[in-house]
Amino acid sequence: MRIRLCLAALSLVGGTAGLAAVSASTASVATCSDIDVVAARGTFELGTLGAIVGDPVYSALQKKPTGKNLTSYKVNYPADLSLTSAAQGNADLVNHVNSQAAACPNQRFVLVGYSQGANVVDNSIGISSDGAVVGSPIVATIPAALEPRVAAVLLFGNPIRALGRSVTGTYQSRTIDFCAKGDPICENGGTDVLAHLGYTSDADATAAFAATKV
Numbered sequence: 001m002r003i004r005l006c007l008a009a010l011s012l013v014g015g016t017a018g019l020a021a022v023s024a025s026t027a028s029v030a031t032c033s034d035i036d037v038v039a040a041r042g043t044f045e046l047g048t049l050g051a052i053v054g055d056p057v058y059s060a061l062q063k064k065p066t067g068k069n070l071t072s073y074k075v076n077y078p079a080d081l082s083l084t085s086a087a088q089g090n091a092d093l094v095n096h097v098n099s100q101a102a103a104c105p106n107q108r109f110v111l112v113g114y115s116q117g118a119n120v121v122d123n124s125i126g127i128s129s130d131g132a133v134v135g136s137p138i139v140a141t142i143p144a145a146l147e148p149r150v151a152a153v154l155l156f157g158n159p160i161r162a163l164g165r166s167v168t169g170t171y172q173s174r175t176i177d178f179c180a181k182g183d184p185i186c187e188n189g190g191t192d193v194l195a196h197l198g199y200t201s202d203a204d205a206t207a208a209f210a211a212t213k214v
Contacts, residue, residue: 032104034068035151035214037061038096040075040089040117042157043134049074053114053156056200060207061110066214073100079116086129086136089120094140097124101146108151110210114199115185118158118177125153125171132159133185150174152213154206156199161186176209178202 037058041050049055049072058072073096077089093111100107113121119129124142129135142150153167153175160166162185167175178199182192 031071032107033071034106035061035066035070035108035110036100036104037070037072037110037112038075038093039072039112040077040093040114040120041079042115042117043079043081043085045079045114045117048072049112050114050117052197053117053199053203054112056203057112057154057206060203061210064207064211066211068214075117075120077120081134084136086116086119086123086134087139089117090123090136090138091140093120093124094142097142097146097150101149108149108214110152110154110214111150112154113158114156115159115196118155119160121153121155122158122160122167125150125167126169127160127165127167129160132163132165135159147171152176152210154210156202156206157183157185157196159185162188162190164188174213176206178206 039049039054041054045052047055049058062070075089076092078085097109111121116134119132119135122129123138126141128138130137147170153171155177158177161179167177179186180195180198182190183195184190185196
């Protein structure tokens with residue numbers, strides 16, 4: 001019940017916050033920037049890349065003096081409660097990275113995932129979200145040859161955390177994974193529904209982490 005309330009609240013907050021979303025380019029194949037920020041929004045989340053996480057993180061990244069130019073991509077998937085939603089996002093994210101990598105040999109990637117979007121990113125880097133809230137089995141993974149081009153993985157309210165899982169292996173040192181205290185989506189036994197909606201405040205810290213990796 002707490003999880004359903006949390007997802008319903010996300011739908012309402014996303015609808016209002018989306019009005020102030022930061023503008024960002026979205027296209028199946030973007031221009032060959034230095035860094036392509038690939039963002040998977042949460043369930044029912046509105047906004048360009050995601051009003052609660054994607055948009056504020058992208059805006060914060062743009063302000064970091066990295067000397068790199070950025071483009072962005074909004075993962076094309078339903079972000080709803082259907083059984084195949086996260087799997088569709090997983091396939092689209094991997095397809096996008098493959099296409100971009102072929103078109104732009106020097107481009108690197110920052111992957112951003114919030115809530116169900118974190119499941120999408122988890123699957124895409126080979127960490128299964130099957131069994132998690134709005135999770136799915138892995139349907140595609142970023143090829144090993146492209147793994148060094150993923151500069152950073154930025155996760156928020158990651159549902160696999162509630163199962164005791166986390167990002168391990170080759171991506172671990174490049175991953176930051178926020179789970180707010182009491183967030184019922186990522187904390188087993190969490191009861192604070194509003195905690196799942198508060199990750200905008202972590203945008204600056206996340207951008208600072210990513211800036212050290214790009």
